[in-house]
Amino acid sequence: MRTRYNVFSLARNAMRHHADWPKAWRSPEPKPAYDAVIVGGGGHGLATAYYLAKEHRLTDVAVLERGWLGGGNTGRNTTIVRSNYLWDESAALYEHAMKLWEGLSQDLNYNVMFSQRGVLNLAHNQHDLREVSRRVNANRLNGIDSEFLDAKGVKDYCPVIDLRGGGRYPVLGASLQRRGGTARHDAVAWGYARAADALGVDIIQECPVEGFRISNGRIQGVQTGKGYIEAKKVGLVPAGHASVLAERAGFRLPVTSVPLQALVSEPVKPVIDCVVMSGAVHAYVSQSDKGELVIGAGVDKYVGYGQRGSIPVTEETIAAVCELFPIFRRMRMLRNWGGIVDTCPDASPIIGKTPVEGLYINCGWGTGGFKATPGSGHVFAHTIATDRPHAINAPFGLERFRTGYLIDEHGAAAVAH
Amino acid sequence: MLLIDCPHCGPRAEVEFSYGNEAHIARPLEPEALSDEAWADYLFMKTNRKGIMLERWVHSHGCRRWFNVARDTLTYEILAVYPMGAAPPALPERNYL
Numbered sequence: 001m002r003t004r005y006n007v008f009s010l011a012r013n014a015m016r017h018h019a020d021w022p023k024a025w026r027s028p029e030p031k032p033a034y035d036a037v038i039v040g041g042g043g044h045g046l047a048t049a050y051y052l053a054k055e056h057r058l059t060d061v062a063v064l065e066r067g068w069l070g071g072g073n074t075g076r077n078t079t080i081v082r083s084n085y086l087w088d089e090s091a092a093l094y095e096h097a098m099k100l101w102e103g104l105s106q107d108l109n110y111n112v113m114f115s116q117r118g119v120l121n122l123a124h125n126q127h128d129l130r131e132v133s134r135r136v137n138a139n140r141l142n143g144i145d146s147e148f149l150d151a152k153g154v155k156d157y158c159p160v161i162d163l164r165g166g167g168r169y170p171v172l173g174a175s176l177q178r179r180g181g182t183a184r185h186d187a188v189a190w191g192y193a194r195a196a197d198a199l200g201v202d203i204i205q206e207c208p209v210e211g212f213r214i215s216n217g218r219i220q221g222v223q224t225g226k227g228y229i230e231a232k233k234v235g236l237v238p239a240g241h242a243s244v245l246a247e248r249a250g251f252r253l254p255v256t257s258v259p260l261q262a263l264v265s266e267p268v269k270p271v272i273d274c275v276v277m278s279g280a281v282h283a284y285v286s287q288s289d290k291g292e293l294v295i296g297a298g299v300d301k302y303v304g305y306g307q308r309g310s311i312p313v314t315e316e317t318i319a320a321v322c323e324l325f326p327i328f329r330r331m332r333m334l335r336n337w338g339g340i341v342d343t344c345p346d347a348s349p350i351i352g353k354t355p356v357e358g359l360y361i362n363c364g365w366g367t368g369g370f371k372a373t374p375g376s377g378h379v380f381a382h383t384i385a386t387d388r389p390h391a392i393n394a395p396f397g398l399e400r401f402r403t404g405y406l407i408d409e410h411g412a413a414a415v416a417h
Numbered sequence: 418m419l420l421i422d423c424p425h426c427g428p429r430a431e432v433e434f435s436y437g438n439e440a441h442i443a444r445p446l447e448p449e450a451l452s453d454e455a456w457a458d459y460l461f462m463k464t465n466r467k468g469i470m471l472e473r474w475v476h477s478h479g480c481r482r483w484f485n486v487a488r489d490t491l492t493y494e495i496l497a498v499y500p501m502g503a504a505p506p507a508l509p510e511r512n513y514l
Contacts, residue, residue, distance in 0.1 A: 066514075208514055243465035244514065254461035256438070257490075302419075302436045305467045305491045305513070311418045312432050345461050402457040 002198055005109055024190060025197035030204050033230035034062045036384060037222055039209045039245065040237035041065025042074040043185070044362055044369065046192035046203075047377020048235055048384070050108075053199035055378070056385035061201045062231075063193075064224060066208035070189030073239045076339035077370040078262050078284060078296040080275050082119045082180035084139050084146050085412040089395040090348060091142040096392050097375025098144075098179060104374055110191030112183050113289065119180030120149070120158060122278040122324075123173045124165065131411055132175045139177075149174045158274055166323030169281050182275060182286055188373055212249045212359070219249075219358040235360045235384050240305065240340025242350075242363035251355045254345055254401050255364050258299045259338035261309035261317070265331045267291030272325075279413070281320035282313075285328075293331060295321060299341065299367065309338040341367050346406040347413045351380055352389050352397035360384050361398070368413055419488075422498050425480040437473030439464055440485045441505065467491055468511045473501070 002022050003009050013021055036052060038045045041063045052058040065071075081101055083094035105111050123132040132148065139146035151163050154174045163171045193203055204226065211223040212234070221230040238245050246253045267290050277284035282298035297317035300310045314336055322329050343366040344350060350364040362380045365372065375392070382390040389397060400406060419431035445451050445459055464470070470490045475483045487497040487505060491513050497506045 210514060241467070243463065244467050247466075252458065252462040253465070254457075254463060255465060256463055257465055257467070302431075302488075303438070303465060303470055303472070303490050304493065306493055310431065342465075401461040402453045 005111075024194040025203050027205065028202050030062060030064075030202065030207065030224070030226050030229050033221075034202075035060040035231070036233040036235065037061070037229060037231040038063045038235045038237060039222065040239065041069045041189075041193070041203060041205065042072050042237065042239055043070065043188045043192065043373040044239075044365075044376045044380070045235075045237035046189055046196055047373050048237060048362070048380045049201045050192045050196040050199070051378045051381035052385060053196055053201050056381060058385055059200035062229065063196070063201060063203045064207045064209055064222070064229075065203070065205045068205050069193050069203065070186055073339040073341065073369065074185055074189045076262065076337055077185055078286065078294050079182040079185045079370060080119065080180070080277070080284065080286065080296075081114070081183055081371040082177050083144055083371070084119070084121070084135060084175060084177045084180070085409055086135050086138050087407050087409065088142060089407050090409050090412065091139065091144055092392050093375055093379070093396070094372055095142070095144050096378065097372045100374035100378060101183065104191070108191040108195045110187060110194055112187045112191050114181065114183040116179050116181040118157070118176055118178045118274040120154065120174045120176055120274060120276045122154070122171050122276065122280070124169050124171065124278065124280050126172075128280055129172050132173060135412065136175045145177060145179050147176050147178075149176050158272065158276055160272055160325055160327050161276065162324060162326050166326070168323050169278070169320060171324070180275065185370060192377070209245065210248075212356075214249065214356055217357055219356055233358045233360070233384055235362065235380060237362045237380070239363070239365070239369070240342050242342045242361065246354075246361070249354065249356055249359060253350070253363065253398070255342040255350075257303055257305060257340050257342050258301075259304050259306060259309045260299045260341045260367050261297035261313055261336060261338045263295050263297065263314065263333050263336035264288070265293040265295070265328075265333050268293070268331070271327070276324075278320070278324065279411075281324070283317050283320040283324065285321060285325065292334065293328065299343070305340055307338050307340060309336070341365070341369075343367070345401075347409040348407040349376070349396055350398050351376065351393040352383060354398065366413060419493060419495065421474060421486065421495065423476045423479060424484050424498055424500065425482055426476060429476070429479060433476060433478040435475050435477040437475060437483065440471045440473045467513045469496065469508055471505050
């Protein structure tokens with residue numbers, strides 16, 4: 001067990017000028033064989049490895065990451081956490097994650113800076129109002145905190161919003177989930193990596209998976225940039241590249257990969273202390289602890305793996321932000337970037353088994369995977385360890401596209417896709 | 418931003434176009450005889466290739482006509498534009514990991 005992070009170790013290391021902090025995780029060379037291999041070292045993959053080790057005592061596990069930990073969508077999202085989804089299946093999944101978020105820093109002994117500052121989802125017209133109220137009611141029936149705010153309530157909760165929305169996007173009301181908020185995205189990856197490593201999981205970076213060895217319909221191992229690795233079970237957690245890996249394993253997925261954009265402004269003093277989202281105009285805003293406005297934009301309309309979005313999408317989002325928050329009009333943006341999201345036809349993820357025995361997949365999170373990180377890893381670890389889905393992810397299997405039991409969450413996803 | 422060479426109007430900005438995703442998906446000839454798996458494959462499964470995608474576009478804010486495009490989905494390079502119903506042009510394969 002490595003140094004626990006606490007006030008005493010902090011004080012001790014402060015006196016040594018922080019020169020002796022041990023590495024948060026090892027970086028071993030891969031062994032020739034593992035009980036389980038997780039492909040993808042983002043938040044979901046690392047969480048899966050952590051829960052495999054912690055809950056299922058499966059510690060002969062490797063996480064293979066083609067780049068560096070959390071360098072994909074984990075490091076590119078807008079860090080929003082909420083669980084106000086419409087349907088019972090999704091509500092159970094995202095609320096499961098929310099409950100894990102609430103104890104995550106203590107569980108991992110790593111401060112993920114989870115801040116339950118409240119999430120507003122705006123309504124701009126009569127239809128939005130009805131949808132928002134319906135979702136609030138559905139959430140409450142599922143035991144998820146959610147409340148409806150009228151226009152005045154929105155203004156009281158978040159004074160920087162212009163309720164007239166420049167005339168284009170008037171704000172008529174909103175739903176509010178007070179338990180929702182943000183978390184530090186990098187810390188989530190690092191915290192899970194450190195905790196998984198402490199339980200014996202090998203985390204191997206710069207190790208792309210190039211193919212799979214499959215015989216008699218069963219997975220035998222993975223071909224990687226660092227040689228062949230034998231594995232009894234393989235879990236794919238590849239975010240935007242699900243189709244690429246699935247094709248190499250010989251099956252097809254119903255996902256479309258598109259870049260989703262985000263941008264941050266120069267840092268300013270505290271101005272907005274909650275998260276404001278508007279699915280209708282493709283803009284969502286929060287303020288980071290450094291003071292930058294973190295702005296989420298929409299997705300490109302065509303398939304792309306370029307990790308940069310199209311300029312018209314950025315422009316549309318900036319225009320909407322300027323109408324909704326006239327106070328931000330003179331802010332300067334520092335950076336914008338894109339991450340590849342794999343969206344499903346029903347805007348719900350795929351977590352379960354594949355046509356290949358011993359090969360499991362967790363993908364299709366679309367534009368909203370970050371918020372589900374702990375819950376996703378938890379139920380996926382259960383799926384891998386016991387070879388059958390957890391009750392929570394049972395409805396999210398690949399077979400739903402055959403049975404027609406789709407879970408349509410286009411309304412709860414903050415970005416139309 | 419893409420500059421798409423509409424076969425009827427010439428090169429125009431991507432904002433004038435709408436996307437029709439994957440091209441050359443044949444509608445089942447005998448829908449009644451199709452299994453659930455085959456239906457799922459037809460309705461939902463996507464090629465979603467990282468490499469050369471054959472896709473449909475329509476010039477919504479121009480001539481409003483459909484056509485096919487062969488495009489590299491990593492570099493966003495447009496390699497060919499060809500009419501609906503035509504066979505895709507022969508292009509050297511590009512496979513990215």
